[in-house]
Amino acid sequence: MTYRWVDHTAEVELEIESGSERGVLEDALLALAELLATENPGRPQELRSVVAEAADRPALLAAWIEELAFLAESEGFVATRLVDLDLAENTASATVAGVLDAPPPLVKAVTYHRLSFERHGERYVARVVLDV
Amino acid sequence: MFEPRRIDDELWEIPIGRVAGMRVPALLFADADLLAAIAQDRSLEQLANVATLPGIVDAALAMPDIHQGYGFPVGGVAATDASDGVVSPGGVGYDINCGVRLLALPLAHDELRGDRHQRLVHELSRRVPVGTGGRGAHEGLKGANLERVLSLGPRALLEDLGIGSDTELALTESGGRLDGADPSAVSARARERGAGQIGTLGSGNHFLELQRVEAVYEADAAEAFGLRVGQLTVLIHSGSRGLGHQVCTDFVKRMDGRLAHHGIELPDRQLSCAPLDSADGRDYLKAMAAAANFAWANRAALAHRVRESVEAVLGHGAAAGTRQVYDVAHNVAKLEEHGGRAVCVHRKGATRAFPPGHPEIPPEYAAAGQPVFIPGSMGTSSFVLAGRPGAMERSFGTTCHGAGRRMSRTAVRQTVDGRELRRQLEARGIVVRAPSARGLAEEAPAAYKDVDRVVEIVERAGLAARVARLRPIGVVKG
Numbered sequence: 302m303t304y305r306w307v308d309h310t311a312e313v314e315l316e317i318e319s320g321s322e323r324g325v326l327e328d329a330l331l332a333l334a335e336l337l338a339t340e341n342p343g344r345p346q347e348l349r350s351v352v353a354e355a356a357d358r359p360a361l362l363a364a365w366i367e368e369l370a371f372l373a374e375s376e377g378f379v380a381t382r383l384v385d386l387d388l389a390e391n392t393a394s395a396t397v398a399g400v401l402d403a404p405p406p407l408v409k410a411v412t413y414h415r416l417s418f419e420r421h422g423e424r425y426v427a428r429v430v431l432d433v
Numbered sequence: 434m435f436e437p438r439r440i441d442d443e444l445w446e447i448p449i450g451r452v453a454g455m456r457v458p459a460l461l462f463a464d465a466d467l468l469a470a471i472a473q474d475r476s477l478e479q480l481a482n483v484a485t486l487p488g489i490v491d492a493a494l495a496m497p498d499i500h501q502g503y504g505f506p507v508g509g510v511a512a513t514d515a516s517d518g519v520v521s522p523g524g525v526g527y528d529i530n531c532g533v534r535l536l537a538l539p540l541a542h543d544e545l546r547g548d549r550h551q552r553l554v555h556e557l558s559r560r561v562p563v564g565t566g567g568r569g570a571h572e573g574l575k576g577a578n579l580e581r582v583l584s585l586g587p588r589a590l591l592e593d594l595g596i597g598s599d600t601e602l603a604l605t606e607s608g609g610r611l612d613g614a615d616p617s618a619v620s621a622r623a624r625e626r627g628a629g630q631i632g633t634l635g636s637g638n639h640f641l642e643l644q645r646v647e648a649v650y651e652a653d654a655a656e657a658f659g660l661r662v663g664q665l666t667v668l669i670h671s672g673s674r675g676l677g678h679q680v681c682t683d684f685v686k687r688m689d690g691r692l693a694h695h696g697i698e699l700p701d702r703q704l705s706c707a708p709l710d711s712a713d714g715r716d717y718l719k720a721m722a723a724a725a726n727f728a729w730a731n732r733a734a735l736a737h738r739v740r741e742s743v744e745a746v747l748g749h750g751a752a753a754g755t756r757q758v759y760d761v762a763h764n765v766a767k768l769e770e771h772g773g774r775a776v777c778v779h780r781k782g783a784t785r786a787f788p789p790g791h792p793e794i795p796p797e798y799a800a801a802g803q804p805v806f807i808p809g810s811m812g813t814s815s816f817v818l819a820g821r822p823g824a825m826e827r828s829f830g831t832t833c834h835g836a837g838r839r840m841s842r843t844a845v846r847q848t849v850d851g852r853e854l855r856r857q858l859e860a861r862g863i864v865v866r867a868p869s870a871r872g873l874a875e876e877a878p879a880a881y882k883d884v885d886r887v888v889e890i891v892e893r894a895g896l897a898a899r900v901a902r903l904r905p906i907g908v909v910k911g
Contacts, residue, residue: 308841310474310501356690359702367682374675375625405869406636410527410678413685413702414503430503432527432678433637433842 304328309430312412317427322358325418325427326365326393327383333369334381337404344400349378353393358418362427363411365393370408370431372399379404407433435477437461437468443894444827447481452700454485459493462828462894467497470839470882474501476508482700483511487708488518490776494828496783497890498837498882502526504703507782508837512829513709515768515775519697520714521706522684522721524779525766529680529721530728531639531672532606532762533806534736535817537658538665538743539754542645542906545665549746551864554907556742557641557667558866561735562633563911574632574734579624579727582631583616586726587733590631596737603795605760606785609729611767615719619676620683623720627676627727632734634671634911636868638876641739642668642808643864643907644815650899654801654819658758660901667755668815668903669735670808671911672764673728680724684717709777718766725765732760758817759795759804761785763834771829778829786820786832786897794820805897808835809884811865811876811910812858815903816888823895832897836884845880846871858908867910876910 303324307314313336317328349372353364372378380399387394410432418427437445440460445468447459459480463471471477476499483493483505490512499508504523513519545553562572574590581589586609590596602609634641646664649655660666673680689705691713692698697706707713736757744752766779787794787803794803802819809815813836824830840848851870854877858865867873891897 306843308843310476310841311507311838312503313842355686360686360689364686371622371626405872409637409675410682412503412527413523413689413705416702432503 304332313431313433315429315431319425320423322425323386323388325362325425326386329362329366330369330380330383330397333366333408334379336407337373337379339402339404344402346398346400347378348384349380349397349399351395351397354391356391359416361391361393362418362429363413363416366411366429370411373404373408377401377403409433435472435481437477443890447477452481452485454698454700455481457484457489457492459484459495461495461499462890463497464886464890467882467886467890471499476501476506479504479506480509482704483509485700486511486513486519486521486704486706487697488513490514490774494831496833497887498782498833498835500838502781504701505781508833509781510783510829510831511779512771512776515709515777518709518777519706520709520717520766520777521704521779522681522688522717523703523705524781525681525721526764526781527678527681528672528764529677530725530762531764532728532732532760533808534669534732534760535758535806536667536669536736536739536755537660537758538667538751540665540747540751541663542665543663550906553742553746554643554864554866554909556745557643557739558909560738560742561641561909563636563868563909572633573629577631577730579628580616582727582730583619583723584614584726586610586729590730590733597733601733601757604757605729606762609733609760611722611725613719614722614726616723618716618720619680619723623676623679623683626679627674630674630676631727631731632738633674634735635674636872636911639671639911641909642815642905644668644903644905646901647814647904648902650901651819654900657798657801658804658817658900659756660758660817666903667739668806668808669732669739671731671735673724674731676727677724680720684720688713721766725762729760761805769830771825776829778831780831782834783831784834785830786818786824787830788820788822788825802898805832807833807884807888810836810878810881811863811905811908812861812878813884816884816899817901817903818888818897819900821895821898824897827894828896832891833887836881836887838880839882840880842875845877846874849874849877849879863905864907866908873910
């Protein structure tokens with residue numbers, strides 16, 4: 302797990318560094334789970350399918366977080382684990398495990414401000430600012 | 434790099450060239466102390482980036498409450514030429530037509546005797562759903578027809594449910610309805626997110642505040658607005674909820690994918706935009722107008738719930754006598770004429786402030802100027818201002834919208850304990866209802882700039898004049 306929250310005056314900025322593109326999306330899921338976590342251990346795990354589409358990798362990261370945030374807002378479903386992921390050029394199709402909960406009202410939108418998802422040598426580095 | 438040069442006592446300039454592609458300079462209204470606070474984050478870089486928008490006219494502008502946002506800074510203003518300029522969804526923001534409505538009660542503060550003060554704040558918190566997703570988010574007004582709300586704004590609630598009045602519509606910016614709204618331009622997901630959210634407050638910095646008028650600065654304007662010292666008021670701060678956020682999300686994505694087609698290069702993808710006369714631009718304006726109408730209807734429904742609360746605690750007469758002073762938008766793009774030129778004015782965390790005599794001001798306020806409401810923070814004053822001629826000359830008819838954040842949410846949580854803050858506020862006679870101590874801490878007064886200083890700057894700059902100061906006595910946080 303290699304993500305960190307960066308100070309932003311009004312919003313929430315997430316930075317991720319991982320050894321793979323899959324790892325970036327997985328870390329984004331874990332970061333969101335941390336943000337939306339409540340203290341309800343023992344709830345049964347459920348599965349959901351998530352499909353995100355975008356023209357390039359940075360936009361795909363934004364779309365991926367958008368879909369996870371929408372599940373939280375619309376169903377109260379907080380994804381906590383990536384079960385499987387099919388990552389194509391413009392699409393991420395995944396099965397995620399998580400819990401039905403009452404997540405706090407935190408993520409309203411995923412912005413394109415300073416959005417990035419790039420390969421740096423053997424690592425992938427990404428950044429996204431969330432509107433909260 | 435972004436050290437602005439001083440133009441006069443209230444105005445600073447970032448010249449063309451500080452960011453590649455700047456088409457006009459960037460101008461900031463502030464004094465040296467506010468500028469020092471503003472320079473702590475990326476606000477000035479974001480402001481300079483705005484100056485790269487195709488068709489931008491005169492300058493990218495910032496109000497003294499500017500702070501770092503995403504793409505545009507919050508507190509930013511950009512006017513683009515209607516004939517060859519662009520519209521940028523990020524220049525409006527996610528919470529389309531986030532704004533404030535002020536209600537004036539026919540009672541003085543000292544009439545809240547016994548436990549009525551506590552009961553009124555409690556009743557407001559009980560009747561007004563808060564939060565984003567899950568419980569509380571979709572407990573909106575029953576029977577509201579979303580299609581009609583998107584087309585007509587609060588008029589749909591008046592015609593269908595008897596909520597509001599023609600007088601209140603007239604005392605709302607743009608009559609509570611932007612022309613050109615087209616519900617078909619609003620996506621299915623935006624509708625899903627907005628369903629059941631009319632009459633809900635939301636979260637973050639949204640709030641209801643019970644206040645008393647602490648001071649009056651311009652007696653004639655205060656009288657025109659129906660405000661007197663000691664009077665009770667309620668300030669409502671909310672917007673277009675999940676629907677507006679999704680409209681912005683949809684169009685930032687769509688326009689980002691079409692930048693190359695339109696031959697536009699930008700320093701930040703969140704500034705994505707499209708020519709006003711393109712299908713992308715026109716569709717956004719249709720959807721944005723629909724979301725703005727939704728927001729005005731939301732605040733109308735919230736005002737209805739405030740009146741219900743007033744009636745439950747203070748009686749029918751008090752509720753019937755509760756009048757709307759005005760309702761203004763903070764996040765919107767509007768086609769206006771300035772200096773004989775048709776422009777699209779983007780106001781992102783900024784308020785329209787038309788001067789006395791402007792044809793878009795309600796007749797009863799024609800001599801006073803357009804009312805503008807500047808929320809402070811939970812522990813500090815809010816202000817009622819009135820638009821002044823300087824706004825037309827210097828800022829496309831615009832002034833500030835609040836105190837402006839100066840600390841991040843993380844930073845303020847590290848220094849402020851929400852439970853202790855609640856005790857401190859209540860010790861000062863401010864009754865607080867908030868869904869979480871964390872959320873309360875994030876909106877602590879320490880997180881914001883000095884609202885008195887912000888208001889002083891816009892007054893000195895001739896953008897707006899102080900009419901009254903409002904002191905909080907009860908807060909319901911979203």
